[in-house]
Amino acid sequence: xxxxxxxxxxxxxxxxxxxxxxxxxxxxxxxxxxxxxxxxxxxxxxxxxxxxxxxxxxxxxxxxxxxxxxxxxxxxxxxxxxxxxxxxxxxxxxxxxxxxxxxxxxxxxxxxxxxxxxxxxxxxxxxxxxxxxxxxxxxxxxxxxxxxxxxxxxxxxxxxxxxxxxxxxxxxxxxxxxxxxxxxxxxxxxxxxxxxx
Amino acid sequence: xxxxxxxxxxxxxxxxxxxxxxxxxxxxxxxxxxxxxxxxxxxxxxxxxxxxxxxxxxxxxxxxxxxxxxxxxxxxxxxxxxxxxxxxxxxxxxxxxxxxxxxxxxxxxxxxxxxxxxxxxxxxxxxxxxxxxxxxxxxxxxxxxxxxxxxxxxxxxxxxxxxxxxxxxxxxxxxxxxxxxxxxxxxxxxxxxxxxx
DNA sequence: TCAAGATGCATACAATCTGTATGTAACTTC
DNA sequence: GAAGTTACATACAGATTGTATGCATCTTGA
Numbered sequence: 001x002x003x004x005x006x007x008x009x010x011x012x013x014x015x016x017x018x019x020x021x022x023x024x025x026x027x028x029x030x031x032x033x034x035x036x037x038x039x040x041x042x043x044x045x046x047x048x049x050x051x052x053x054x055x056x057x058x059x060x061x062x063x064x065x066x067x068x069x070x071x072x073x074x075x076x077x078x079x080x081x082x083x084x085x086x087x088x089x090x091x092x093x094x095x096x097x098x099x100x101x102x103x104x105x106x107x108x109x110x111x112x113x114x115x116x117x118x119x120x121x122x123x124x125x126x127x128x129x130x131x132x133x134x135x136x137x138x139x140x141x142x143x144x145x146x147x148x149x150x151x152x153x154x155x156x157x158x159x160x161x162x163x164x165x166x167x168x169x170x171x172x173x174x175x176x177x178x179x180x181x182x183x184x185x186x187x188x189x190x191x192x193x194x195x196x197x
Numbered sequence: 198x199x200x201x202x203x204x205x206x207x208x209x210x211x212x213x214x215x216x217x218x219x220x221x222x223x224x225x226x227x228x229x230x231x232x233x234x235x236x237x238x239x240x241x242x243x244x245x246x247x248x249x250x251x252x253x254x255x256x257x258x259x260x261x262x263x264x265x266x267x268x269x270x271x272x273x274x275x276x277x278x279x280x281x282x283x284x285x286x287x288x289x290x291x292x293x294x295x296x297x298x299x300x301x302x303x304x305x306x307x308x309x310x311x312x313x314x315x316x317x318x319x320x321x322x323x324x325x326x327x328x329x330x331x332x333x334x335x336x337x338x339x340x341x342x343x344x345x346x347x348x349x350x351x352x353x354x355x356x357x358x359x360x361x362x363x364x365x366x367x368x369x370x371x372x373x374x375x376x377x378x379x380x381x382x383x384x385x386x387x388x389x390x391x392x393x394x
Numbered sequence: 395t396c397a398a399g400a401t402g403c404a405t406a407c408a409a410t411c412t413g414t415a416t417g418t419a420a421c422t423t424c
Numbered sequence: 425g426a427a428g429t430t431a432c433a434t435a436c437a438g439a440t441t442g443t444a445t446g447c448a449t450c451t452t453g454a
Binding site: 007008009010013038039040050054059060 | 410411412413414420421422
């Protein structure tokens with residue numbers, strides 16, 4: 001029974017405020033980078049006060065973390081959607097890789113996830129976020145393929161880390177203007193090289 | 198003819214001051230990270246004033262740039278020394294890669310070159326520094342091998358970028374505590390996969 | 395050799411920025 | 425509907441960055 005139409009539940013206010021902050025912050029972090037973006041500018045763009053920011057986030061890095069987390073989740077969702085349609089394990093790997101490259105072309109993602117992310121949050125935390133949001137797709141895919149004997153046996157974690165780094169670098173290159181086919185052909189050649197023959 | 202033993206040429210003073218600054222800055226940037234290290238702390242550790250710092254460097258990032266440049270040069274020197282002893286093109290690649298991994302275990306290098314570097318200076322400038330200091334060893338090595346038909350023909354720049362990213366990731370993993378053999382075996386398997394058979 | 399200019403550096407200052415403390419209104423709970 | 429919690433606004437303390445200004449100490453050229 002809402003007598004006053006202006007009345008909003010705390011839950012709603014929180015959701016709205018946090019969304020406004022992460023949206024404004026994402027735009028500014030992407031445009032100017034984390035270090036060059038001040039909290040006064042963020043709250044102005046979000047139409048809230050610094051009090052609200054520090055009420056909802058521990059500090060500026062915590063707000064950045066929230067932005068990056070959303071980004072990882074969005075990329076993971078796009079990959080999952082694409083991988084859903086695949087049949088073989090290997091197919092899932094190459095299709096997933098392809099989807100990853102496309103997803104990473106969304107403006108700002110490279111900067112947030114590959115440039116500022118590691119410096120602000122550290123590789124450790126970033127990897128943790130990746131595992132949370134992606135459910136560790138790449139690693140599990142490699143493990144399946146390896147267990148099934150479809151690809152050579154190799155140290156799983158090292159392989160996943162290095163392949164992931166290759167995909168990241170390819171995404172960065174493409175975002176920078178490199179030809180996507182060039183990176184894809186290298187990527188696929190190396191992936192095929194892992195397949196047992 | 199130095200009448201006064203306290204008299205120092207401007208060149209000497211500059212060299213000494215810049216060296217003190219880069220040395221102190223390197224230590225602090227490594228220990229606490231770029232963002233958490235203030236210029237007051239740096240100049241105190243270097244026994245100079247902020248005036249001296251801003252006389253020799255445009256800003257804090259410029260000092261960081263100088264530190265990173267030194268680091269790249271040191272790594273390149275270690276790699277060149279190791280690669281000198283090799284015979285075949287392929288051998289040079291794997292030996293160079295090995296030397297790179299070892300060189301990157303020098304404390305702080307991973308943080309300076311792989312974590313803070315890309316965020317503060319940007320991938321573009323970092324790649325430029327790499328090319329300057331390393332004389333583009335990896336790319337040229339791959340080109341030779343490819344021209345000689347020793348490895349499969351692939352887009353050169355994309356291949357160099359992705360392999361470089363793999364090596365970086367391996368170095369980071371090892372610095373973080375991963376087993377070096379794990380990363381090396383992945384690395385070598387993938388390199389061997391590029392060789393024509 | 396000495397005057398004029400350049401270089402190296404010290405100090406003080408202006409403009410921010412971050413995180414915290416404190417107060418208040420709106421919501422929730424009992 | 426009172427008591428307590430949550431959401432937020434405002435004010436403040438501390439610290440940081442880059443710049444401006446001034447003064448020694450070299451260096452240069454006549």
